Amino acid sequence: MCGILGGVWKQADNSLEGRVKSALVTIQHRGPNDSGYEITSVNGSCLVLGHTRLSIIDLSSAGHQPMYSHDRKYSVVFNGEIYNYRELRSELIALGYAFKSDSDTEVLLTAWQHWREASLPKLVGMFAFVMFDHDRNTISCVRDAFGIKPFFYTCEDGGFIFASEVPAIKALKKGRVELNWQRAYAYLAHGDYDTNSDTFFQGVYHLPPGHIVHYQIAMGQMTTPEPWYVPRLEERTDLSFKDAADELRERFLNSIRLHLRSDVPVGAALSGGLDSSAVVCAMRHVEPDMPINTFSYIAKGDVLSEELWADKINDYVGANANKVIVSSEELMRDLDDMIRVQGEPFGSTSIYAQYRVYKLASERGVTVTLDGQGADEMLAGYSGYPGQRVRSLIEKGAYTEAFSFLRRWSKWPGRSLKWGVGSALGQLTSGSVNDFLRLLDGRKNIPDWLDGKALEHAGVLCKNSRRHCTVDIQGRRLISELTSSLHHRGLQHLLRHGDRNSMRFSIESRVPFLTTDLTEFLLSLPEDYLISRDGETKHVFRAAMRGIVPDEVLDRRDKVGFQTPxxxxxxxxxxxxxxxxxxxxxxxxxxxxxxxxxxxxxxxxxxxxxxxxxxxxxxxxxxxxxxx
Incomplete structure (x- = not known):
């Protein structure tokens, strides 16, 4: 796990190296064990590749970056982990390649040397990297399939700048950054952020998840970002519910095995809910003798507290429990640091609970944690997406089943028939009708505390765009929504929170639910395997975890989420x-x-x-x- 930065400057100036060194300091927390940079002249331009390293696999100096391929045709700066690097390494050795280290970076370089972009679907991991092709004088910038690892970029004076975090972009730029008013409005008025490639900084962008972009140094031209990964969503009809649960169980356990590969201590973030509990119990299932340290936020004396459930899991697997309790004084003490760490505005103070969990893990000497992010977006978690499920049934002509589902769904704690009907209406309406329904609910596109005239003058589009869905599958609206949540809204801001909070304390946070293998399998299943006819969320996963996770956790109906008061x-x-x-x-x-x-x-x-x-x-x- 690391931080990367660099870019291409059409003309070198005396301050460039100083800016590079300053930028490396801003991301030193992402890689405190080592750092390096190179400034190279390419076709009259200056190419910079910089890196800070958090040593996780192969702790020796052989993992130093920028790293060169054996034939010296490629060099790379890489942030992330390739969990199946051993399998790829064996495959490449069989093809005649030799290796000098046990690092996954060397495997990535060799895989690119042999397969180029065709290597990307072979990678199981989280990553953002920049590959320099010395023959073609081209840099290729790649982000993993889910956007687990960050990648920011901007253009200035005909050049190209990239980094793992915006403060490094700011340090590398000659000019100052300006506010993106459209993004600021969307956040302030609608709580919308991290839902597209725009950032809160004008002209600074995220490389979208599962995308690649090239920059031709000689021409000074950047290509349009293109997807290297698009999930396959064809529905499978060949699996019974039991067969699907059995296959899911094996796929999930295999993912846990891969995510446990590390040359440093591994722990787990445990909230007490199903997802993190499943991760911890699966760790024990595949490694019966390994020591397990869990880290939990406890809302002491509050109805939101999950301490009882976290304790049950810790006792069940024999884990060493580490807990943190947050006070309002501590929140105010750490507030500015947390905001600085996140780099852009975010949704709630629940992020502080996560911030403190990673701080505790660092204090206990744990460098890698496994987390449950992504399960809700793949398994129809949260409230079960009732509107989307009802819309699917209506489009299939199953009107009676749609009503019956809504009625049974509403009987679960924290739900109501009114909420379910409203969700369905929201799915079946759009445009002005949807705006009218929002107005009836007391929500305005321009609240009184925003200056409408200033927004109009700045060309800001003042409407809620959060409902935008990029996938449109008739009769599979739940699957459409989950796919959109993975790549466009929902999961993206959660991954951002986790990455920045964990890296603040030099912790590598791994998310074993998020592999393309697991995701595509789940998104291929019938919708009622994910949300049952009775409204049970994560239906097939609960069945898959029987015998691994305690039944009382699998049968919970009162999960409150990772929240602070x-x-x-x-x-x-x-x-x-x-x-x-x-x-x-x-x-x-x-x-x-x-x-x-x-x-x-x-x-x-x-x-x-x-x-x-x-x-x-x-x-x-x-x-x-x-x-x-």
Whole structure:
């Protein structure tokens, strides 16, 4: 696990090397064990490849980067892990290649040397890397199938700049970064972020998950990012529910085996819910004798606490439990560091719980953790996506079954028939009708605390775009939604939170649910294998984990999610927060007076608490730190 940076400058200047060194400092936490960079003249331009290393596999100096292929035709800077590197290494040795190290980076280089882009579907792992082709004078930038590892890029003065984090982009650029008003509006008004290639910085982009982009140095031209991975979504009709559960069990256990490969201590983040519990229990199943350290956030004395369930799993597998309890004082103490670490605004203070879990893992000497991210987006978790499932049934003409599903679905804790009907209506309406329904619910596209005229003058499109779905499968609307959640919204911001929080403390966070093999299998199943006719989420996975995870965990109906008591944490510091919000950002985007009135109403309980309050805090502190 590492950090990467670099780019192409059409003309070298005396400050370039200094900017590269400064940029490496900004990502040193991503790789504290080693760093390196090279500045090379290519066709009259300057190519920079920089790297910071967190040693996980092959701890020797043989893993230093930039690394060259044996024939010296390719060099690479690589962030991530290739879990099946041993199998690929054996395959390449059989083809006549020799290896000098046991690093997965050398395997990646050799695989690219032999198969070039055709090597990408063979990789099981998480990665972002830049490969320089010395013969063609081209750099190829690649991001893994799910976007587990970050990759930012921008263009300046005809050149190209890339990095693992935006602060490194800022350090490499000559000019300053400016606010992306469209992205800021989407976040402030609708809580929308990390749903497309735009960042909060104008002209700075994410390389989308599963995409590749090339930059031809001689021509100074960048290609349009193109997908190297597109999931296959054809429905399978050849598997009974039991057969599907059996196959899922084997695929999941195989993924756990691969994700346990490491030359440093491995632990697990344990919330107490099904996904993280399944990861921990599967670790014990495939490695009966390995020591397991778990790390859990505990909301002590709160209805949100999952401590009881985490304890059950720790006792079941014989794990060494490590717990962290968060106070409002600690949140305020660490707030600016967490915002700095994340690099862009984010959704809620639940991210702080994760931040502290990784901090605890680092203090206990664990360098790698396995986490449960991605399961909800593959297995129809959360509330079970009732609107999408009802729409699928209606499109198939199963009207009675659709109504029956909605009625049974609504009987589960935390759900209601009104919610289910609203979700279905939201799926069956769009455009102005959907905006009207949102208005009836009290939600406006331009809240009073935003300046509508300033937004119009800036050319901001003021509407909610979160419903956009890039996959359209008639009668398979749930699968369409899950696919979109994997690559466009939902999962992307969760992966961002996990990457930045873990790397802040030089922890490698691995996500064994997210392999193309596992994902494509799940997305090929009939929808009622994922969400049962009775409304049970993760239906087939619960069946697959029988005998590995305790039944009482598999049969839970009360999962509350990874949350902190956000309202109490923030309201406890209302006077200090109000001073922050009273500051003049000199931005024009926000109607400060209206915002403060709204804030006072929330604090005095005249208005109910909403997530708007956190978004104001986050945006104000972030803007002053990164842009203002």
């Amino acid at each position: 956000e309202k109490d944490l923030l309201i406890a510091h209302a006077s200090e927060i109000r001073k922050w919000l009273a500051e003049d950002l000199d931005l024009g985007l926000i109607n400060r007076d209206a915002l403060l009135v709204r804030f006072d109403d929330i604090v005095s309980h005249k208005s109910p608490y909403t997530s708007e309050l956190w978004r104001w805090i986050n945006f104000y502190r972030w803007y002053a730190m990164f842009v203002g």
